[in-house]
Amino acid sequence: MRAIMLSTWLTLFAPALLAADLMAFWDTPRHGGNSFNRLPPDEAYFRALKKYGASWVRVSYDKWRPTQRDFLLGNADRYQGLVASDLATLQKVLDNAQAAGLKVVVVPLSLPGMRWSQNNRGKFDDRLWRDKRYQQEAAQFWRDLASALKDHPAVAAYDLINEPAPEKHGDLYEHASAAAMQAWYRKARGTARDLPAFYTMLAKAIREIDATTPIMVESGWYGAADDFAYWPAPLDDAHVLYSFHMYEPYAFTSAPNLRRAVPYTYPGRVPFAGRLENWNRERIDAYLRQPLQWARARHIPMNRIVMGEFGCVRRVSGCVAYLDDVLSVADRAGIHWAFYSFREDSWDAMDYELGDAKVPWSYWKAIDEGRPDPLERHAMPAFEPIRRRLPDH
Template sequence: MKANYVYLVLYSLILVVVGSNPCFAQTKSGMTFSAHAPLSAEPKSAFWQQQRKGANGDIEQNPDQWFKAASQAGIEFVRLSPTKLKGQGRDFLIGNADNFTDIPRQDLARLKAALDSAAKYNVRVVLTTFSLPGARWRQQNKGKFDYRLWTQEKYQQQAFSFWKKLAAELKNHPAIVAYNPFNEPYPARKDNLSNEDHAAFDKWLKKHTGTAADLNRFNRRMVAAIRSEDTNTPIILDGWFHSAADGIQYLTPVDDKAVLYAFHFYDPWNYTTFRINKGRFSYPDKMPDGWDGKTEAWTKADIEQRIQPVVDWAARCNVPTSRIIVEEFGCNRRVSGAKAYLEDLIAAFNAKGWHWAFYSFRASDWDGMDYELGTKPLGGKYWAKREKGVPHEQLVKRRANPLWNVFSREFAK
């Protein structure tokens, strides 16, 4: 009896260490713990057992035409956010992010019709949302981040209820191959924490573990809510710091056989963003060295260095490559060196065997990352017509070009 008691005490101590350490990292005794079982052989999980190459997109204009174009381009899957769509209430699918009660039937019918188009053209869909109850998308919230989801339990419960209801409706749809419950979570942003000060974040995380601001707790509960209705569809979870590559190291894996883990890559931001770059930086010879305008030359090793946290975390947590996805990546099509930058990113992701989805395919209202347009500006006539209300898609001419060929070659393999 005494021996059993000692064993239970030691086992409890191990659980404390495991529970407080993201991805159950190696303990001082050398013990490791993995919560990961192999993906099942069921069709939706099987989709992710080999590397998949896709794109981000929206369905604001003509879903049938859009999915047909995606299929013709060879895109295997689309990470789709319907958040921009005009809903029956203020917020599409949610009704009202201030108080979710049920999914508006009109919104659900519109989403299902779009998914039917995806299935028609054999394009698989990862469904994500940029808004949740208590976390209205900033672009629909007067430019302000909505932190209620990360501070109030009632909004977490509403978020779980929303996805539980949505999963019940979509679990048998043939186009759906994964749910991505929330894009780029930001619970630490309210307290001005970022990935620039990991020591400060370590203290913050210790203080907020077990609260509404704890993304790992949120993920566990979200997966449980979805699994109460849908036991089969894979779930993709974003990491800390708006899904930054070095934010994934703070994720604690969820004990589920069909969960994938995601990060986004737009590094460095002041190079990839045209309005910030302003012609100052070029890949690979004149890349920003910090934020003071200084430059440095990059090699492929610089890209490897920035994705190394993902590699290290996956190795430490026994997460196979089939469960890692570069959920978004890209750069403005007009920044200097965009083609070489994208080529080197894709080469790095392919070498790891990670799934990836570029941003974005034929965005309905923005040309910045519409790579089919090449590298030239659209010109004054385009913008004059846009100001008169003419849709983007009616004004652009798409053609093969060296920038788009970076992606088309990959989809042709």
């Protein structure tokens, strides 16, 4: 009788308890980094991040060498199931993170009908946001991936897609006013460009397989902090984290700024949303206040909000001050964050352990030859705003 009662109890209540346990990881502010490397990271890589005090890492696999056209997907033009050899590579990376004591958020850069532009000859792939057939394939992909990963102890969340942009070719300009976004959404609602509806469908597909793992969803227009403005409500799932990225003003933080005859500096006047603005601590605070106000108005606690990426090109003047001001806002709010990026082996621009110097030719030669880059990393001043805040308290 006791065995029967225990079995019944486990059937009824264990899934909910497991879900609560996984969400409990996110109950206090968590600090980490992004891993968007071209080579699958080994245990030493994760241990180096853990040594700084990080508790989690956001891992994307789309730069890894695929068995077929697209890593894990096989072919983003027509999804037919996970590629077993690619999945084994991903699981090995998760094992490496687990051995180092880091939790992982798994995030694809591509889905069926939405191949990441850098794997698509630089072209933005809008098919997912025009044709719901691809969205059904994306739901099947996430069923398959959740089935494969749901029991892995390193996995702390599924980030459904990196930097979605259904608005890009949908007649909504970037950084539009909240009123303009809401008017646009009234027309887009129910179409393939309805991002909250798309997420709802993916979440439902995952919950058919996995009732416990938290789901992370990003705002539109490449994860812009102001782009939750048109979302009328949170998703109908108690285990969801809401994520945005912070690279504004992009004219300052991005690589093209280095190529300007006179680069923009921070603090300073920088173009944003079609006009020249003065960007300083107060302007960053005002900009980042938008997703926080959206969440509070919908009774979403701050421990369910994530700044999933942020950064600036390490060699531009004012990058250190910029990082410090962005993190000051995030930490005052008590939200989670992950800096971009940790020891990236294909793009040095936001690898803050390299300081503000150019990388030597050996870095690029290693990329050409498919080898690990040979550079040593240190806690340089450019990394200091992040380093001193990484340990979770």
